[in-house]
Amino acid sequence: MTTSETSKRSASVxxxxxxxxxxxxxxxxIRAELKLLHENVKSISALVRDGNGDxxxxxxxxxxxxxxxxxxxxxxxxxxxxxxxxxxxxxxRKEFDELKVSQILIDKDVSQYRARMASEEEITLDRIKKxxxxxHAQKMSHTKVNEERQKLLLKILGVIILAAITFFAGQHLR
Numbered sequence: 001m002t003t004s005e006t007s008k009r010s011a012s013v014x015x016x017x018x019x020x021x022x023x024x025x026x027x028x029x030i031r032a033e034l035k036l037l038h039e040n041v042k043s044i045s046a047l048v049r050d051g052n053g054d055x056x057x058x059x060x061x062x063x064x065x066x067x068x069x070x071x072x073x074x075x076x077x078x079x080x081x082x083x084x085x086x087x088x089x090x091x092x093r094k095e096f097d098e099l100k101v102s103q104i105l106i107d108k109d110v111s112q113y114r115a116r117m118a119s120e121e122e123i124t125l126d127r128i129k130k131x132x133x134x135x136h137a138q139k140m141s142h143t144k145v146n147e148e149r150q151k152l153l154l155k156i157l158g159v160i161i162l163a164a165i166t167f168f169a170g171q172h173l174r
Contacts, residue, residue, distance in 0.1 A: 071148065071152075078145075085134055085138065
């Protein structure tokens with residue numbers, strides 16, 4: 001081998017060694033970034049799973065879901081009460097109609113008839129009034145449920161936004 005070939009080979013070997021060192025440092029940087037990424041994912045998982053000194057996000061979401069289910073069952077119960085109320089009102093109306101028919105058929109003493117009808121009519125009107133008050137209360141209750149549902153949805157949205165902000169703030173700081 002000549003000197004020029006030896007120096008060329010020596011230069012090639014030096015270049016190769018230099019490339020290997022750079023590759024090793026690149027791998028070290030990649031390992032450090034992977035480790036940092038692993039730590040970030042671990043802390044985010046802990047935040048979602050265990051919370052940040054508070055109940056975890058998963059627990060809060062589960063509780064909110066349960067509250068929504070409870071509210072749905074409550075609303076379903078009120079729907080059935082509303083249906084029962086409608087049936088009761090129809091029954092009262094039928095009774096009232098029957099009273100009118102019986103008024104035509106009665107040919108007894110007019111004063112007794114009027115006294116009895118006044119009493120029954122007062123009871124019927126009281127039932128109608130109570131049914132209307134109950135219907136009004138039902139309507140107000142339904143409005144309150146809708147307001148509570150909206151508040152709950154806003155809270156859920158706030159929790160999701162807070163989790164996203166926490167996640168991105170953690171990413172930004174790293």
